[in-house]
Amino acid sequence: MGASLTVLGFNSAIPTVRSYPTAQLLEMSGRTFLIDCGEGTQVQLRRAKAKFSKINHIFISHLHGDHCFGLPGLIASFRLLGREKPLYVYGPKGIREMLETIFRLTETRKEFEIIYKELSIEVSEKIYEDKNMEVFTIPLDHRIYCNGYLFREKPKPRRLNMVEISKYPEIEICDYEHLKRGKDFVLKDDYPLKNSTLTFDPSPGISYAFCSDTRFTTSIIPIIKQVDLLYHESTFLHDLKEMADFTGHTTAKEAAILAKEANVGKLVLGHFSNRYSDLNVFLEEARPIFPNTYLPRALEPILIEFHRPD
Amino acid sequence: MGASLTVLGFNSAIPTVRSYPTAQLLEMSGRTFLIDCGEGTQVQLRRAKAKFSKINHIFISHLHGDHCFGLPGLIASFRLLGREKPLYVYGPKGIREMLETIFRLTETRKEFEIIYKELSIEVSEKIYEDKNMEVFTIPLDHRIYCNGYLFREKPKPRRLNMVEISKYPEIEICDYEHLKRGKDFVLKDDYPLKNSTLTFDPSPGISYAFCSDTRFTTSIIPIIKQVDLLYHESTFLHDLKEMADFTGHTTAKEAAILAKEANVGKLVLGHFSNRYSDLNVFLEEARPIFPNTYLPRALEPILIEFHRPD
Numbered sequence: 320m321g322a323s324l325t326v327l328g329f330n331s332a333i334p335t336v337r338s339y340p341t342a343q344l345l346e347m348s349g350r351t352f353l354i355d356c357g358e359g360t361q362v363q364l365r366r367a368k369a370k371f372s373k374i375n376h377i378f379i380s381h382l383h384g385d386h387c388f389g390l391p392g393l394i395a396s397f398r399l400l401g402r403e404k405p406l407y408v409y410g411p412k413g414i415r416e417m418l419e420t421i422f423r424l425t426e427t428r429k430e431f432e433i434i435y436k437e438l439s440i441e442v443s444e445k446i447y448e449d450k451n452m453e454v455f456t457i458p459l460d461h462r463i464y465c466n467g468y469l470f471r472e473k474p475k476p477r478r479l480n481m482v483e484i485s486k487y488p489e490i491e492i493c494d495y496e497h498l499k500r501g502k503d504f505v506l507k508d509d510y511p512l513k514n515s516t517l518t519f520d521p522s523p524g525i526s527y528a529f530c531s532d533t534r535f536t537t538s539i540i541p542i543i544k545q546v547d548l549l550y551h552e553s554t555f556l557h558d559l560k561e562m563a564d565f566t567g568h569t570t571a572k573e574a575a576i577l578a579k580e581a582n583v584g585k586l587v588l589g590h591f592s593n594r595y596s597d598l599n600v601f602l603e604e605a606r607p608i609f610p611n612t613y614l615p616r617a618l619e620p621i622l623i624e625f626h627r628p629d
Numbered sequence: 630m631g632a633s634l635t636v637l638g639f640n641s642a643i644p645t646v647r648s649y650p651t652a653q654l655l656e657m658s659g660r661t662f663l664i665d666c667g668e669g670t671q672v673q674l675r676r677a678k679a680k681f682s683k684i685n686h687i688f689i690s691h692l693h694g695d696h697c698f699g700l701p702g703l704i705a706s707f708r709l710l711g712r713e714k715p716l717y718v719y720g721p722k723g724i725r726e727m728l729e730t731i732f733r734l735t736e737t738r739k740e741f742e743i744i745y746k747e748l749s750i751e752v753s754e755k756i757y758e759d760k761n762m763e764v765f766t767i768p769l770d771h772r773i774y775c776n777g778y779l780f781r782e783k784p785k786p787r788r789l790n791m792v793e794i795s796k797y798p799e800i801e802i803c804d805y806e807h808l809k810r811g812k813d814f815v816l817k818d819d820y821p822l823k824n825s826t827l828t829f830d831p832s833p834g835i836s837y838a839f840c841s842d843t844r845f846t847t848s849i850i851p852i853i854k855q856v857d858l859l860y861h862e863s864t865f866l867h868d869l870k871e872m873a874d875f876t877g878h879t880t881a882k883e884a885a886i887l888a889k890e891a892n893v894g895k896l897v898l899g900h901f902s903n904r905y906s907d908l909n910v911f912l913e914e915a916r917p918i919f920p921n922t923y924l925p926r927a928l929e930p931i932l933i934e935f936h937r938p939d
Contacts, residue, residue: 333706336675358702359669365646382735384705388698392668395694396643413734420730424723425692426773463736 322347322525322623326615327363329589331554332385339363340385341531341590347470348451353377354529360389361396367618371400379410380531381465391421398429405432409446411464412439438466443542457542459533462567469542472524477501483517523625531590534564535573540581547626549583552590556604571601575608584626586612632657632835632933636925637673639899641864642695649673650695651841657780658761663687664839670699671706677928681710689720690841691775701731708739715742719756721774722749748776753852767852769843772877779852782834787811793827833935841900844874845883850891857936859893862900866914881911885918894936896922
């Protein structure tokens with residue numbers, strides 16, 4: 320099953336007529352995840368023709384307005400659209416108080432449950448798991464408690480080589496699960512058939528790492544190592560490195576260094592400061608270090624493809 | 630000094646790609662007032678080329694999301710733009726708790742003061758006054774505590790008729806203020822000169838009444854009587870009168886009846902339910918009762934003109 324990322328907004332701080340604050344829609348293993356939710360996200364979701372009812376898990380990186388001020392309105396719209404299914408909200412400690420205060424004062428009655436997973440620890444932790452995939456936090460270094468998120472498909476079962484298998488009538492259907500898990504097959508005369516002759520390598524599980532907002536920090540490299548797609552903020556160019564450090568942000572050069580060191584498949588930049596009108600300057604700074612760097616295009620899905628690490 | 634109303638959004642409940650929730654910008658007596666602030670208002674203000682620094686007074690009708698969820702983001706942007714001047718926020722009791730909870734949890738430090746005027750009483754009260762104008766609440770009947778707002782220029786001074794005045798050297802410049810206030814002038818021989826011969830009638834003060842959201846209620850008629858412009862919600866057509874009552878809204882027919890009974894100059898409808906794709910049906914229902922009824926056009930300023938009541 321393929322995966323794709325639709326960037327809904329990639330602006331920093333102040334929304335403009337041309338661009339929206341941070342929000343992304345990730346489709347992976349048949350699930351739809353919303354990552355961050357700046358003001359106006361629900362309208363961008365409509366533009367992306369996303370089905371609101373498919374969004375059951377929302378991951379908020381941090382409680383700055385340009386990453387979460389669209390959440391009350393989106394949840395109020397869920398209610399108006401008759402939602403009944405529970406909604407899972409992952410985000411920093413305080414997100415529950417903020418949302419529940421708003422819902423109490425605006426008398427937003429919800430016919431569905433919101434299940435909060437509030438985050439407060441400074442090391443990577445697994446916060447979501449289903450049959451096919453897992454989500455881990457990526458502790459970041461911003462002015463306020465902030466996490467990126469790593470979405471990773473689980474290793475898939477090996478694929479059966481039916482041509483080979485059919486040569487051995489001793490192998491029955493009930494043995495297939497063992498073969499998919501990599502076990503050899505032992506014939507009655509104790510002659511072992513190697514698993515690698517009976518199965519093919521599995522389709523690789525793909526992975527996506529979302530990192531916004533943060534200072535340059537190499538501590539994330541072990542977590543994002545060899546991901547197929549990395550989104551990393553690059554609010555500034557490197558000539559404003561001091562400002563980046565002061566405000567808790569990264570430069571395009573630094574994002575490229577992280578992508579290179581972590582040996583990722585592809586890098587998408589974002590969270591650009593409004594001071595830059597031509598965003599190609601970010602590519603010009605990053606590509607000499609990490610050539611497979613791209614700018615996001617709002618509402619254009621990016622296919623997440625398996626990347627065979629060097 | 631003229632007055633104009635720019636409707637930034639007039640959608641009800643769920644924002645769509647084509648229309649924004651309620652927000653209006655009123656320019657009157659040289660001041661700029663923001664009325665309601667649904668999600669996305671700050672982007673609409675940019676589209677309207679409004680100067681953020683001129684907005685010092687924000688009036689929120691009620692704490693439903695489609696009337697206030699744009700406020701945290703707008704105020705956060707004020708801060709990012711370096712605002713220092715105080716901001717006055719008028720709205721239902723609870724608005725302070727909502728905004729201050731959000732600002733605390735999002736660590737939004739403000740270098741300017743927010744002065745809250747929280748409203749809770751059920752009769753019309755004057756909540757703003759300066760040299761030229763006043764603002765009064767209009768108690769409405771919604772599912773949650775809700776006020777409309779009446780903006781009214783104060784009666785202006787009479788205008789001097791300099792041709793007549795110059796015939797009497799006894800009238801000195803220091804007498805002009807008395808004349809502007811309507812006093813007669815008494816010559817030395819006790820011969821009174823009537824004020825009406827020395828001055829012209831003053832330019833009329835203009836008035837605007839904003840009424841959203843509310844059930845049909847004739848109790849507002851004495852407050853909105855003879856206003857030059859009335860904005861009144863009409864979420865539904867009259868065939869859905871029962872739903873209008875149930876949800877706390879008004880029909881186009883009822884809005885027209887109120888405009889007629891209050892003898893206003895012009896009626897602008899709004900807050901239309903998303904179920905109506907062609908909004909002309911609202912005009913077709915309202916105009917037979919009150920011909921001077923119009924639909925708003927987002928971002929197109931409406932000149933508020935003095936209306937000489939019948």
